[in-house]
Amino acid sequence: MEQADVLIIGAGASGGVAAGALAQAGFDVICLEQGNWPDRADYPAQRGTYELEARKQWSGSPSVRQNPVDYPINDADSDVAPLMYAGVGGSMILYAGDWPRLLPSDFRVRSLDGVADDWPLRYADLQPFYERTDVAFGVSGAGGDPAYPEGAEPPLPPLPIGTMGARMAHAHDKLGWHWWPAAQAVLSAPYQGRRPCVQFGACMQGCPEGAKASTDLTHWPAAVAKGVRLLTGARVARILMSRGGLATGAEFVRPDGSWHVVRADVVILAANAVGTPRILLNSASPRHPDGLANSSGLVGRRLMVHPFANVTGYFEDDVESWRGHVGAKITCFEFYETDTDRGFVRGAKWSLAPTGGPLNAALPTRAGDAVWGAAHHEHVRRHLGHTISWGIFGEDLPDEANRVTVDAALTDSSGIPAPKITYAVSENSRRLLDFHIARATESLHTAGAYDVATEALMRSSGWHLLGTARMGTDPRTSVVDPYGRSHDIPNLYVMDGSVFVTSGGVNPTSTITALALRSTEHLIASRRDQRIPA
Amino acid sequence: MTPSQARETTSTTAADVPGECRDWLRRVADRLIPASPTMPAAGDAGLGDGHLDVVLRARPDLIRDLVRAWASTGELAPDESLDELRQSDPPAYHAVLLIVAGGYYTSPTVRALLGYAGQQPRTLQIAGDIDMDLLMRVVERGPRYRQA
Ligand SMILES: Cc1cc2nc3c(=O)[nH]c(=O)nc-3n(C[C@H](O)[C@H](O)[C@H](O)COP(=O)(O)OP(=O)(O)OC[C@H]3O[C@@H](n4cnc5c(N)ncnc54)[C@H](O)[C@@H]3O)c2cc1C
Ligand code: SF4
Numbered sequence: 001m002e003q004a005d006v007l008i009i010g011a012g013a014s015g016g017v018a019a020g021a022l023a024q025a026g027f028d029v030i031c032l033e034q035g036n037w038p039d040r041a042d043y044p045a046q047r048g049t050y051e052l053e054a055r056k057q058w059s060g061s062p063s064v065r066q067n068p069v070d071y072p073i074n075d076a077d078s079d080v081a082p083l084m085y086a087g088v089g090g091s092m093i094l095y096a097g098d099w100p101r102l103l104p105s106d107f108r109v110r111s112l113d114g115v116a117d118d119w120p121l122r123y124a125d126l127q128p129f130y131e132r133t134d135v136a137f138g139v140s141g142a143g144g145d146p147a148y149p150e151g152a153e154p155p156l157p158p159l160p161i162g163t164m165g166a167r168m169a170h171a172h173d174k175l176g177w178h179w180w181p182a183a184q185a186v187l188s189a190p191y192q193g194r195r196p197c198v199q200f201g202a203c204m205q206g207c208p209e210g211a212k213a214s215t216d217l218t219h220w221p222a223a224v225a226k227g228v229r230l231l232t233g234a235r236v237a238r239i240l241m242s243r244g245g246l247a248t249g250a251e252f253v254r255p256d257g258s259w260h261v262v263r264a265d266v267v268i269l270a271a272n273a274v275g276t277p278r279i280l281l282n283s284a285s286p287r288h289p290d291g292l293a294n295s296s297g298l299v300g301r302r303l304m305v306h307p308f309a310n311v312t313g314y315f316e317d318d319v320e321s322w323r324g325h326v327g328a329k330i331t332c333f334e335f336y337e338t339d340t341d342r343g344f345v346r347g348a349k350w351s352l353a354p355t356g357g358p359l360n361a362a363l364p365t366r367a368g369d370a371v372w373g374a375a376h377h378e379h380v381r382r383h384l385g386h387t388i389s390w391g392i393f394g395e396d397l398p399d400e401a402n403r404v405t406v407d408a409a410l411t412d413s414s415g416i417p418a419p420k421i422t423y424a425v426s427e428n429s430r431r432l433l434d435f436h437i438a439r440a441t442e443s444l445h446t447a448g449a450y451d452v453a454t455e456a457l458m459r460s461s462g463w464h465l466l467g468t469a470r471m472g473t474d475p476r477t478s479v480v481d482p483y484g485r486s487h488d489i490p491n492l493y494v495m496d497g498s499v500f501v502t503s504g505g506v507n508p509t510s511t512i513t514a515l516a517l518r519s520t521e522h523l524i525a526s527r528r529d530q531r532i533p534a
Numbered sequence: 535m536t537p538s539q540a541r542e543t544t545s546t547t548a549a550d551v552p553g554e555c556r557d558w559l560r561r562v563a564d565r566l567i568p569a570s571p572t573m574p575a576a577g578d579a580g581l582g583d584g585h586l587d588v589v590l591r592a593r594p595d596l597i598r599d600l601v602r603a604w605a606s607t608g609e610l611a612p613d614e615s616l617d618e619l620r621q622s623d624p625p626a627y628h629a630v631l632l633i634v635a636g637g638y639y640t641s642p643t644v645r646a647l648l649g650y651a652g653q654q655p656r657t658l659q660i661a662g663d664i665d666m667d668l669l670m671r672v673v674e675r676g677p678r679y680r681q682a
Contacts, residue, residue, distance in 0.1 A: 049592035052636040056593055104682040112682060123682070142669070147678045160663050173668050178678055181664055198655035209655075322652045337680050357652045358639035363632065370631070377570045384648065 004030040004229070007249055007264035009236045009279065011035075012090015013509050014496040014516035015270030016215025016223070017133070021520040023226035030262055031228060032252050034235035035069045035087030038216055043206030050202060051359035058205035060085070060094050061460060068255070069233070071412035073274065074420040075462075080305045082274055082421055082462035088232060089216035091272065094204050095463070097212045098327035098351055098507045099139050099185040101130050101514075104149060105337060106395075106504035113338045113345045115428075116397050119501045120473050120482035127151055129514035134183075137213035137513070138191040141183030147333035156188045159197060164319045164388045165329035168352055171447035172332065182328035182351060185213035185510070201354055203326040212325075234260075237416045238283040239267055239292055239492070246533040247292075247492045253414045265532035266491045266523070268484075270516070273303065273465035273498040277404045278419040280469070293469070293486040293494075298479050300405055300468050302398035304503035307425045308461035309392040309433045311440035312355065313449030318385050321355045327507075328352055332390075335439055336505060344431040346395035348505045350440060355387040388447070390440040393464075394432045395505035399424075404468050425457060433457065464508050469498035484519035490531045495519050546597045548590035555604040556586060558615070563634040565612045572647065579644050580637030589637045599629030 006022055008015045011033035022029045044053040055064070060083035062070035069086045084091045104123040109116050131152045143153030158181035161169065165181070172179040186203070187196045197211040210217050224230055236252045240261065249263035269276045277300035281291040291299055328351035336347040355361075361383035363370050371379035407420040433456060441452045472478025475487035484499055486492040495516040497508055504511070523530070560577035567576035581589075590597055603626035607615040619627035638644055645651075 047592070048640045048642070049588065049636070052589065052592045052632070052640065055632070056595055103679050105680040108682040112680065142664070144673060146673055146676060149679065158664060162663065166663060166665065169665065169668050173671060176675065178672060178675070180669075180672060198657070200655060201652055322650065333678055336678070358645070358648060358650055359635055362635040362639060370635075372566045372631075374568060374570075376567050377573050380648075384650065 002030055002229070002260075002262040004028050004262065004264045006266045006268060007032065007262055008268045008270055009250060010090060010269070010271035010275060010496065011088045011215070011220065011230060011232075012270060012272060012496070013092050013215055014512050015090065015268075016219035017513045017516040018268055018270060018495050018520045019223040019228050020136075020219040021517060021524065023223040023228045025524045027524070029223070029228040030264065031230045032234040032236050032250065032262065033088055033230065033232050034071075035085070036232045037088045038093050038206060040206065040208055040210060043208045045200045045202035045205060045208045050205065051357050054205050058094070060204065060463065062086070068413040071275075071416070072410055072418045074407045074410050074418065078421040078423040079425045079457065079459070080307065080423055080462045081460050082305070082465060083460065084272060084274070084465065087216070088220055088230065089214035092214035092509065093206055093216070095214075095509060096203050096327035097185040097325065099137075099141070099183045099510045100331060100349060100506040101148065102504040102506060102511050103147065103336065106502065109346065109502050115345050116502045117472070120471060123149065126511070126514050126518065129518045130510060133510065133513045133517055137185045137218050138187050138194065139183055139185050140188035142181045145180045147178060147180065147336070154183055156191060159184055159186060159188045159325055160199070161329040162320060162324050164321050164354070165352060167319060167447050168388065168443065169330060171443055175443065175446055177332060177334040177443070179330045179332050182331045184325060184327050186325050186327065187211045197325055199324045201322055201324055201326060235412070235414055235416065236271070236279055237414070239279060241285070241288070241292070242533045244533070245489060246531060247489055248533045253416070257414070266493065266530065268493045268495055269498075270496045272496050273468045274404050274419050274421065276494055276496055276498045277468040278406060281406045282417055293479055293488045293492060295488050296476055296479055298400070298470060298477070301400045301403045302467040302470055303402045303404055303421065303423055303465070304396040304398055304467040304500065305423060305462045306393045306396050306464040306503055306505070307429045307433060308458045309394070309437050310389055310455040310458055311392065311437055311444065312387050312389045312453045313444030313447065314382055314451040314453070315386050315388065315449055319388055321385055321387050322357050324354055326354060328391075332443070335436060342431075342435050344428045344435065346397070346428070346432065346505060348392045348394040348432060348436045350436070351391045351393065353389050353391050355383070355389050358384050388444065388449070390443065392433060392436045392440060393505050393507065394429055394436065396503040397426060397428055398467055398470070398502060399426060464497070464503070466497045466500040466503050466508055469494045470501050471499045472501065483522040484515070485523075491533070493519065493523065546594060548587040548594070548597065551586070551590065551597060551601060554608065555601060556581070558604050558608045559586070559600070559630070559633070562612045562615055562630060563637070565616065566631065566634050567638050574643065576634050576638045579641045580634065580639070585637055585641055586633070589633055589640065593632075593636065596629045596633055599626045600633060602626050603630050
């Protein structure tokens, strides 16, 4: 039986950061990851059939991919379909690399706006960790953005904003609205042995250059070199417990169907905000009938996913909108903060993204319909290279009815009960998105768009999975403490996006990784006080 | 299993698609994407010359739907086939659309005609295209965040 100081479950964004810090501090670490090491040579970016593969094998949806290393998710009762990836690097293998931080107000929504809850930490507490993770992942961007407090510049200069970015920057200058070159976890120059972006525009199906940061490139190689044992093809079914109420390790299954147990003094869950509550709930026993770490009843509840709208402008001239990195060319925080006159609280951040290649134009996944017959060529001509999209990430306020549970019938390929998601877009979110769609339409018309198409809620947009094991100081109203430690089980930690108290209205991974670093360093610093099983 | 392996382990292969099915698909494809003064029809550009096999090798999961679409509506005229599929078998209908459009827009001839050069590496021009005057005006408008 394998034994370690620390067991990490999940080798994605947060798992990689935790492993890196623990290895550096000399801990004996084992990590169990259900997926495999990604093979960059297999990424489809340079194959002619790229856009076809992106709709199946390289989809962000485990339900579409149907790969045995994924687990299925019942999302029939959800307005938004969850997206993720299983493998070393986790969902970062497919993420777009858009790398904004939360804003100071995001940590204080109860105090400022009277809704949801304040975080048990502030922006200033996290800022030093943001700056360190920016360096570790290799973030490109421009310092001095007035949307944020002052701080260190990103380690690399910004990526090109392209014809479309320049067009929208001029429009926002005319409107007097905020815009800024987007911070991206994509290299604009060679960095720490990694090659810069070559603008394939295929980031969401794996970056063949290794220019887009993911922990399989930025954290795992060094962690493994320092002795971390990373077991791929190792799917955790449940966490094991001592009679004294401490975690003792986990039971896992290999692809050949063999079952194993690993023992550890400390267990860290880093399986994302769907995978982590699934494991905690699947670990129920007569002694823990509601699952582990669940005395608050909040495990799996308060799921937030950032309802997403897309507004696309059509331009007469060629704006080369299939070109370049996919995350964001520029961002806009003009309408991010609450203005109660608008009829809702909180706001959204906009990301200006390319609109894809010819198959995307023919079969649009964003705004627009497919057109067949005589009008087809004109339809594709209008779309391909001539469209610009604002992606609108709206703040999603926590609601206990939005949740991850264990499905009564569905299982993964190992027979382990699979998760079910129940999620409805709230009235506040709907109003928020409608307001932002109207403003984004104004922005595109100002830039010269002759037509605008809107996707008011994109179903396949569950990229950001948050909140299902929230942090807090009160064990009655939170699952983990401000450093990710379970209130109920003092040697069990959660380090992934589950710990978010509120969602903010920005892509979350810079915050997930900064929090994981902060929590892991706290665990390391308080190692002498750590209770461990006998 | 990597995605490539997943592609290869399906039991049905492009070689299993009968010639009659291919002929039917070309006729249907010409209705969906007909020729224009500047662009060829899909039956010629996207699905001829073995290109259908390129599509189906990349997406073997579509073969079953394709063969079913042909088997159930292949006797009908192309427009009627499409109507019937849309109403009676949406998965097969969408598979046919994806194969036709996928074949067309992965065809090098079509891409050249569109002037599409995506997914090609190009050297990055670092921050060369950002208008610093515009950016400074954003800064001059002052902080946007709420102190908290
Ligand atoms: C298509 C797409 C685009 C995105 N774009 C952006 C973006 O531009 N910017 C941004 O900030 N975020 C983006 N995201 C979100 C980002 O990827 C996630 O926020 C981030 O990866 C979450 O980190 P995590 O550590 O919580 O979980 P993950 O990175 O998802 O890692 C969890 C890991 O745990 C493993 N695991 C789960 N269950 C088990 C089990 N039972 N046993 C063993 N292993 C298990 C999984 O296989 C996975 O590898 C995107 C996501 C997707 C899918
Ligand atoms: S655009 Fe850049 S980051 Fe995206 S896949 Fe291409 S090289 Fe990688």
